[in-house]
Structure formats: C-alpha cells, structure tokens
Amino acid sequence: MNFEEYQKLVKKTAIYPEIGRGYVYPTLGLVGEAGEIAEKVKKIFRDNNGVLDEERRQMLKKELGDVLWYLAQLSTELGISFDEVASYNIEKLASRQQRGTLHGDGDNR
Numbered sequence: 001m002n003f004e005e006y007q008k009l010v011k012k013t014a015i016y017p018e019i020g021r022g023y024v025y026p027t028l029g030l031v032g033e034a035g036e037i038a039e040k041v042k043k044i045f046r047d048n049n050g051v052l053d054e055e056r057r058q059m060l061k062k063e064l065g066d067v068l069w070y071l072a073q074l075s076t077e078l079g080i081s082f083d084e085v086a087s088y089n090i091e092k093l094a095s096r097q098q099r100g101t102l103h104g105d106g107d108n109r
Contacts, residue, residue, distance in 0.1 A: 030070035
C-alpha cells in the first residue's frame, strides 16, 4: 500500500460530527492520539523500567496507526495529498542536512 491508497481508504472511514467538519476534528484527534503515545511511553518507564516489551510495542503500533489515520485525514481536509506531505518533508530534511542545519530550532532553518 502507498500513501495515496491509504489516504483514499481513510477517507471512506472518516465519520465525525458536523461541528468538527473540515480540519477541526482531525486536528484535535491527531494531537489526542499523539498524547496517547506519549502516555504509553511514559508508562513504559514508570511501570516497566524503560523496557519496551512486545505487548507495549503492539500497543504503540496501534496508537501509531491512529496517528497515521488522523494525519492522512487532516491532509485530505486541507486538500494536500499525503504523498506531497511526505515528499516535501524529505526534501526539507535533505536541504537541512545539506546545509548542516538538522540540529537547532525554528521551522525556517
């Protein structure tokens, strides 16, 4: 499966409240799911001495899928192909690497 196929499949399952139409609902869902990943990673350290066992790896895989869903749907709502998002990000990172600015702060490095 490629990003374009995934984005089309995600759109078929996108059902959310009318009040959250457009980019609002997927934006809020994205940050919520990212927070769930952070919570699970925190608990790996709190409850399992930082050891990532197979059970926790599977929980993280599930949450990563949820993040991917919301990211794909947000891209759709913004009228941006997921392929375009991925390509642009790689180009940006390659440019930063070439210029020696991978480290540091700011979006416009």
